[in-house]
Amino acid sequence: xxxCGRFAPSPSGRxxxxxxxxxxxxxxxxxxxxxxxxxxxxxxxxxRCRPEYARQLADDLRWMGLDWDExxxxxxxxxxxxAAVYEDALARIxxxxxxxxxxxxxxxxxxxxxxxxxxxTPLYSGRCRSLSDEERAARADRPxxxxxxxxxxxxxxxxxxxxxQKENLARECGDFVLRRSDGLWAYQLAVTADDAAMGVTEVxxxxxxxxxxxxxxxxxxxxxxxxxxxCHLPLLTAPDGRRLSKRERDLDLGALxxxxxxxxxxxxxxxMLGIGDGSPAxxxxxxxxxxxxxxxxxxxxxxxxxx
Ligand code: GLU
Numbered sequence: 001x002x003x004c005g006r007f008a009p010s011p012s013g014r015x016x017x018x019x020x021x022x023x024x025x026x027x028x029x030x031x032x033x034x035x036x037x038x039x040x041x042x043x044x045x046x047x048r049c050r051p052e053y054a055r056q057l058a059d060d061l062r063w064m065g066l067d068w069d070e071x072x073x074x075x076x077x078x079x080x081x082x083a084a085v086y087e088d089a090l091a092r093i094x095x096x097x098x099x100x101x102x103x104x105x106x107x108x109x110x111x112x113x114x115x116x117x118x119x120x121t122p123l124y125s126g127r128c129r130s131l132s133d134e135e136r137a138a139r140a141d142r143p144x145x146x147x148x149x150x151x152x153x154x155x156x157x158x159x160x161x162x163x164x165q166k167e168n169l170a171r172e173c174g175d176f177v178l179r180r181s182d183g184l185w186a187y188q189l190a191v192t193a194d195d196a197a198m199g200v201t202e203v204x205x206x207x208x209x210x211x212x213x214x215x216x217x218x219x220x221x222x223x224x225x226x227x228x229x230x231c232h233l234p235l236l237t238a239p240d241g242r243r244l245s246k247r248e249r250d251l252d253l254g255a256l257x258x259x260x261x262x263x264x265x266x267x268x269x270x271x272m273l274g275i276g277d278g279s280p281a282x283x284x285x286x287x288x289x290x291x292x293x294x295x296x297x298x299x300x301x302x303x304x305x306x307x
Contacts, residue, residue, distance in 0.1 A: 003035025005202045007061065007068065008191065010042040011053035014252040015060045017302065018206060018236045018244055021269050025233055026204035027066045027283060028275070028290040038198050039068040044079040044190050054078065060253040063262055065283045070198070079190050086185045089193035089223060090178055093148060096222040099178065101136065101144030102128040117172050119211050124174030143182065147175040155214045160231030161292055162207070167214035176215055188212060192219040200228050207232040207299075231292065235299045236272070244302065251306070272300050 005026045009019055030037050041057070043049035058073045071077035093099060104127055114122040129149060131139075150169035159165050167173070178189040195203065195216075210232045220227040236244045249255060256265055263280035270286050271278035274294035 005030030012048040017251040036069040039071040098149040145181040196225040
């Protein structure tokens with residue numbers, strides 16, 4: 001089966017050095033296996049995303065020399081236009097697991113007494129899972145989120161870069177949201193439904209999303225779909241160990257394009273990932289050099305030259 005990788009950026013700002021590194025690694029991993037690339041725009045959070053950022057993302061990827069076989073900033077590949085796919089996925093999930101309305105407020109979810117998962121997010125207590133029909137009817141005039149009941153069992157998988165992983169969703173995450181009370185689709189549902197529908201077989205992304213992977217694998221199984229191979233990348237940090245954020249405008253593609261030619265930037269990003277010697281390069285020149293073994297597992301300190 002042909003490998004299918006993907007770019008899945010959120011157009012909530014200009015592409016950043018970290019997004020550029022993920023995009024390059026995803027492209028190199030797929031292309032070095034003779035695979036194809038799908039590009040979708042993850043703009044479900046309509047309040048944070050803007051069409052002009054989506055256009056800019058496509059332009060920045062092309063400028064770097066990265067191409068794709070399907071999608072881009074075109075209809076059908078923007079999550080904001082894919083509600084029917086998510087409705088269908090929700091219905092399929094609801095046939096396999098208990099999906100129920102939840103009226104808990106943010107304050108209730110974050111109550112000091114709530115147990116917290118290792119990443120600091122509160123573990124959902126399951127409070128609304130056992131509401132009676134009368135209790136539900138009494139709340140029906142208020143908008144509800146939809147949660148899915150998770151199993152108390154260990155989900156195990158092998159990350160393509162970080163090796164064996166395991167998570168018990170009931171103990172470490174709790175029933176999670178598929179659709180928010182404001183009607184927006186949750187990231188976990190949209191990303192899984194899209195990866196399944198688009199035939200994605202390999203997901204390459206930052207290690208900050210490693211903690212979402214068990215939820216996504218489980219949803220793929222409920223959808224009757226073989227989960228993709230997940231390969232997470234180390235995060236980029238400033239020399240003082242701080243994680244880089246989108247707020248660092250000097251590391252967005254606007255600023256970087258003003259300072260470097262595309263091959264200069266691509267060569268430097270590749271070298272941070274352990275690929276090549278940092279000299280200017282087109283992405284396609286790097287395909288034969290690419291190997292997951294070369295990429296560090298420790299977070300990567302951005303060299304002072306780039307910062
Ligand atoms: N859209 C997400 C982001 O830009 C990435 C989602 C994913 O790779 O699963 O952070």
